[in-house]
Amino acid sequence: QVQLVESGGGLVQAGGSLRLSCADSGLTFSLYAMGWFRQAPGKEREFVASINSIRDSTYYGDSVKGRFTISRDNAKRMVYLQMNSLRPEDTAVYYCAAGDTAQAMGASSVNYWGKGTLVNVSS
Numbered sequence: 001q002v003q004l005v006e007s008g009g010g011l012v013q014a015g016g017s018l019r020l021s022c023a024d025s026g027l028t029f030s031l032y033a034m035g036w037f038r039q040a041p042g043k044e045r046e047f048v049a050s051i052n053s054i055r056d057s058t059y060y061g062d063s064v065k066g067r068f069t070i071s072r073d074n075a076k077r078m079v080y081l082q083m084n085s086l087r088p089e090d091t092a093v094y095y096c097a098a099g100d101t102a103q104a105m106g107a108s109s110v111n112y113w114g115k116g117t118l119v120n121v122s123s
Helices: none
Strands: 003-009 010-013 018-025 033-039 046-051 059-062 070-071 080-083 093-099 109-114 117-122
Touching: 003 093, 018 033, 018 093, 018 117, 033 070, 033 080, 046 070, 046 080, 046 093, 059 070
Parallel strands: 010 117
Antiparallel strands: 003 018, 018 080, 033 046, 033 093, 046 059, 070 080, 093 109, 093 117
8 A cells, every 4th residue: 555644844934944755655666756746725736846766857846946856765765845935825735746757747647645744834
């Protein structure tokens, strides 16, 4: 049974930083592209970032480019999202995702989802 478990969310002031983590169990982790999505209240789930299985390619949504960094540790079966210069509009539930491809990773192409962790950025 595949489980993706996110952690690291919380309340932070605008301009601050958070690091999200996602732990995998059950996947052949090193074979999957991994990504992060987010969903704010009343909005659709939005692509944030993705990384391919061998860590040589990363992709970012336009709204987070230059502020967020995705990384992974295949030995530890972990994926991370370092979030800097946070803004109130970054407030959302952040979901870890596993899929077949990092490039153009869309919600419909994700094979596995975590349950999410809430990030709340105050102004």
